[in-house]
Amino acid sequence: MAQDPRLRPFRRTKLLVFASAAVAFGGACIDEPPPVVAPPPAIAQVVRPDEGHLTEVRALTVSGANDRPRWSWDGKEVILQTGGGPRGCSRVARVNAAEPHEATAVADGRQPAFLPVGGGVVYAAGGGCPKAVDTPATLTFDPDTDVFRAKEDGSDARRLTETPGFDGEPAVCGKTGTIVFTSVRDGDLDLYRMDADGAHVRRITSFPGYDGGAVFDADCSHIAWHAWHPRGKDLEAYTSALTTEHRVRPATLELWYANADGTEARQVTYLESRSFEPTWYPAEKRLLFSSTFDGESPRDVDLWAVDVDGTNLERVSTAPGPDDDPSFAPDGASVAFTSARGSILGSSDTNVFVARWAGTWRHVEERTADHLMGDVAWLADGAREGRGLGSKGLADAGAYLERSFESFGLTPAGDQGFREPFDVTTKVSAAVTVEVAGVPLPAGEVSALGFSASSAVEGPLVFVGSDGDYGRVDVKGRIVVARARTALRHSAWLAREHGAVGFLAAAEGAVPAASPESSEGIAAAIASSAAMAPVLAQVVRGQRPLGRLAVTLAPEKAPAFNVVAKWPAATGAPRLPGVVVVAAHYDGVGERSPGADDDASGTAALLQVARSLGERKPSVRRDILLVGLSGEEQGAAGASAFVKHPPGGLSTKDVVAMIDLDIVGRLRDDSLQIFGIDTAAEWAQMLSGACAASEVTCFPATGGGAGGEDRRPFFEARVPAIQLFTGVHPDLGKASDTVGALNATGMAQVARIAEHVAVDLADLGDRIAFQQGAVAPGEGDERGFVASLGTFPDAAGPPAGQKGMLLAGVRAGGPADKAGLRRGDVLVRLGKHVIGGIDDVKFVLTQARPGTTMKAAVLRDGTLLSVDVTLDVPPRR
Numbered sequence: 001m002a003q004d005p006r007l008r009p010f011r012r013t014k015l016l017v018f019a020s021a022a023v024a025f026g027g028a029c030i031d032e033p034p035p036v037v038a039p040p041p042a043i044a045q046v047v048r049p050d051e052g053h054l055t056e057v058r059a060l061t062v063s064g065a066n067d068r069p070r071w072s073w074d075g076k077e078v079i080l081q082t083g084g085g086p087r088g089c090s091r092v093a094r095v096n097a098a099e100p101h102e103a104t105a106v107a108d109g110r111q112p113a114f115l116p117v118g119g120g121v122v123y124a125a126g127g128g129c130p131k132a133v134d135t136p137a138t139l140t141f142d143p144d145t146d147v148f149r150a151k152e153d154g155s156d157a158r159r160l161t162e163t164p165g166f167d168g169e170p171a172v173c174g175k176t177g178t179i180v181f182t183s184v185r186d187g188d189l190d191l192y193r194m195d196a197d198g199a200h201v202r203r204i205t206s207f208p209g210y211d212g213g214a215v216f217d218a219d220c221s222h223i224a225w226h227a228w229h230p231r232g233k234d235l236e237a238y239t240s241a242l243t244t245e246h247r248v249r250p251a252t253l254e255l256w257y258a259n260a261d262g263t264e265a266r267q268v269t270y271l272e273s274r275s276f277e278p279t280w281y282p283a284e285k286r287l288l289f290s291s292t293f294d295g296e297s298p299r300d301v302d303l304w305a306v307d308v309d310g311t312n313l314e315r316v317s318t319a320p321g322p323d324d325d326p327s328f329a330p331d332g333a334s335v336a337f338t339s340a341r342g343s344i345l346g347s348s349d350t351n352v353f354v355a356r357w358a359g360t361w362r363h364v365e366e367r368t369a370d371h372l373m374g375d376v377a378w379l380a381d382g383a384r385e386g387r388g389l390g391s392k393g394l395a396d397a398g399a400y401l402e403r404s405f406e407s408f409g410l411t412p413a414g415d416q417g418f419r420e421p422f423d424v425t426t427k428v429s430a431a432v433t434v435e436v437a438g439v440p441l442p443a444g445e446v447s448a449l450g451f452s453a454s455s456a457v458e459g460p461l462v463f464v465g466s467d468g469d470y471g472r473v474d475v476k477g478r479i480v481v482a483r484a485r486t487a488l489r490h491s492a493w494l495a496r497e498h499g500a501v502g503f504l505a506a507a508e509g510a511v512p513a514a515s516p517e518s519s520e521g522i523a524a525a526i527a528s529s530a531a532m533a534p535v536l537a538q539v540v541r542g543q544r545p546l547g548r549l550a551v552t553l554a555p556e557k558a559p560a561f562n563v564v565a566k567w568p569a570a571t572g573a574p575r576l577p578g579v580v581v582v583a584a585h586y587d588g589v590g591e592r593s594p595g596a597d598d599d600a601s602g603t604a605a606l607l608q609v610a611r612s613l614g615e616r617k618p619s620v621r622r623d624i625l626l627v628g629l630s631g632e633e634q635g636a637a638g639a640s641a642f643v644k645h646p647p648g649g650l651s652t653k654d655v656v657a658m659i660d661l662d663i664v665g666r667l668r669d670d671s672l673q674i675f676g677i678d679t680a681a682e683w684a685q686m687l688s689g690a691c692a693a694s695e696v697t698c699f700p701a702t703g704g705g706a707g708g709e710d711r712r713p714f715f716e717a718r719v720p721a722i723q724l725f726t727g728v729h730p731d732l733g734k735a736s737d738t739v740g741a742l743n744a745t746g747m748a749q750v751a752r753i754a755e756h757v758a759v760d761l762a763d764l765g766d767r768i769a770f771q772q773g774a775v776a777p778g779e780g781d782e783r784g785f786v787a788s789l790g791t792f793p794d795a796a797g798p799p800a801g802q803k804g805m806l807l808a809g810v811r812a813g814g815p816a817d818k819a820g821l822r823r824g825d826v827l828v829r830l831g832k833h834v835i836g837g838i839d840d841v842k843f844v845l846t847q848a849r850p851g852t853t854m855k856a857a858v859l860r861d862g863t864l865l866s867v868d869v870t871l872d873v874p875p876r877r
Helices: 007-025 232-244 368-379 382-389 392-407 465-472 488-497 530-540 596-616 637-644 683-693 711-716 744-763 838-847
Strands: 052-058 066-071 077-082 092-094 104-108 111-113 121-125 146-150 168-173 179-183 191-195 210-216 222-228 254-259 275-280 286-291 300-308 311-313 322-327 333-339 350-356 417-437 445-447 455-463 479-483 502-506 523-527 547-568 579-585 623-629 655-661 671-675 697-700 721-725 791-793 805-810 824-831 853-860 863-870
Touching: 007 111, 007 671, 007 697, 066 111, 066 322, 066 350, 077 111, 077 311, 077 350, 104 121, 104 146, 111 168, 121 168, 168 210, 179 210, 191 254, 210 275, 222 275, 254 275, 254 286, 286 322, 286 455, 300 368, 368 382, 368 392, 368 596, 368 744, 382 392, 382 683, 392 547, 392 596, 392 623, 417 523, 417 637, 455 502, 455 530, 479 488, 479 530, 488 523, 488 838, 502 530, 502 547, 523 530, 547 596, 547 637, 579 596, 579 637, 579 744, 596 623, 596 744, 596 824, 623 637, 637 711, 655 711, 655 744, 671 683, 671 791, 683 697, 683 744, 683 824, 711 721, 721 744, 791 838, 805 838, 824 838
Parallel strands: 146 168, 275 322, 455 479, 479 502, 502 523, 579 623, 579 655, 655 721, 671 697
Antiparallel strands: 052 350, 066 077, 077 092, 092 104, 111 121, 121 146, 168 179, 179 191, 210 222, 222 254, 275 286, 286 300, 300 311, 322 333, 333 350, 417 547, 445 523, 455 547, 547 623, 671 721, 791 805, 805 824, 824 853, 853 863
């Protein structure tokens, strides 16, 4: 290794001391004291006992400004940038990683990286002399900078990018040579990908602000990067500085990761510090990165590590001054990084070091994300059986909520301690027989449909190929046979409407068991494709053998319970009437899915709100209820029970507002959907402050479904109610809805928003008012329909098992309102259609047209009334 030039003056000084002593000894008649020698300057410690991951630390460079090391893909060399070139230019240099010697200069440039073995190197360079002019507070983006590729010795250099403005910060996929880089070509600092020869450039981020420092994981399926996404006036200042000064002054930098094409982007850290230059652990979904978090000054940068879901934040380095720019060797055995260790204290020198990585040592800084992920992991564990109704796992989950609420210092607010008991239908026992021309279908190949009536019918079988065939095929008095390719319930309803006495579907796959559903008033069953093959062969050709269909359904009920805790209003201050409800459903769909996002994520966020209240102990003027609801998967049974019979002596009118946390585990692009903003005029402003404080963009939900069921009973009771929702995904209700796909730091931000809004509501002097004309969950009777009746149905249905649709209300100025219908009416007929429940109205409105006038028959206080109602166009958001 080349001698450290900083040590030479010290050695010369020692020789001078020895020479002076010899003169004094040889000339005994001269009695002069030895000269005073200044002590050598203090050197920063290289190896520190509290850095358990970093062992066998050694320097690759010895003086100057050296940084941004990146390994070759065979692990033999490290490439870096150094400020020691001629004219002060930043230089790209290579150094042997095993036996370092004087670094070999490659080219003037910055931000280098190796291409796959034999492919050369890439780096960023401009038309002039590149200089490392960045400071902790300012990053410079020279508009003349482009990405270059050269051989490893710097020869045959050629430009890969040529668009106006900055192109730099290249990183390489070790498998294909694909390059990810930062560019301002579209007016903003975003990430782009291109082939190793510069072809096929495509943009992969489009967030306003700075996205940079990207790096691929080992198999190049994901990228991680640092970003600053300013908002409001900060965004205006950023745009101005980038355009006029080509500089960015980020208030913070946070880590992000995404698929390699930029999709499914998620923020990893919310440290409100400068966290930058991530590198992937070789075999884990975990990042090593640089950060000023917990530092004493902007120059005090350390190495930290975190899982990509935001959990297990860990401090790796502790040396004073900067420790940054980490890069794992391809085999994961070593890590290179930049550090001021080994330098004279107070100097600005930085050097590149290599350390042997000891991967088992870990000191984790427990944070909100860890609490949330711990709760989700427990709730979504296989031992919970998917938290299906009637399961031991669901009962255990309820008990878990009780213990947690109590440990956080909240008080019981149920009818029985923390519990509010209610009964719910858990399953339907079904008996069904099907005969065709006197021959029964095999019992194991037939199942009742959950919406079937309990009845026995017979009649000729008739084939209906699609719902549009009902106008052409005479089905009156017959049993309809259809393929199970469309919405069976709707098809059965159409069959009944056209006079059919039964409905038999031919399954394409396994025959499902009957599930609890409201009846469509027609005997309905489904049979396997094997059992139905000979039947279909006959009816498709127009034959009509005699069929017999008998169905008996017996719903079974089981006890369930909501878990209700209270954060009480402060004593000694004027108390405000009413309560604020924050809720999530802790039940799931059962063993077919662990339900990590639906809705263990919401339940964990609910627990985090409770935990934070217990830790912060905010003084509020009205009670906040934290409610774990059960039975959401069975038509919001728990929410309906809470609204109809609020626990603890409350009445429905005492509920000021409801905040529902349902499916909040996969925050992407820092964007949160909000259902129900239109239920109160005050929601928008209250959410604006809470979302801004949590660095999340909140917007009204306009698509992707109607959200969860639990908001509906509150809406029907005229309670302003919103649902926080991170969006649909294909894993919902499936075995793939697992903990590993969740974004823990995103959940933490959602919980923070819910708490912020809940506390604001608990301190608000005037209650927020339910807004007339708000769109009901699922858009009332209007979402996706051609025509609108303008009614808000009560999901609980009419009392005492009566048929019909119970009205929770009517839209002001809508058709039902104009016809004189009102809350409490039971709609039993609409036009020529008998209404047995909510779904019957939905099906009518899919067939009708705006402007059509129909007779509507309703029961009001036991009296049958008939009114004319003219349908109109469904309102849009």
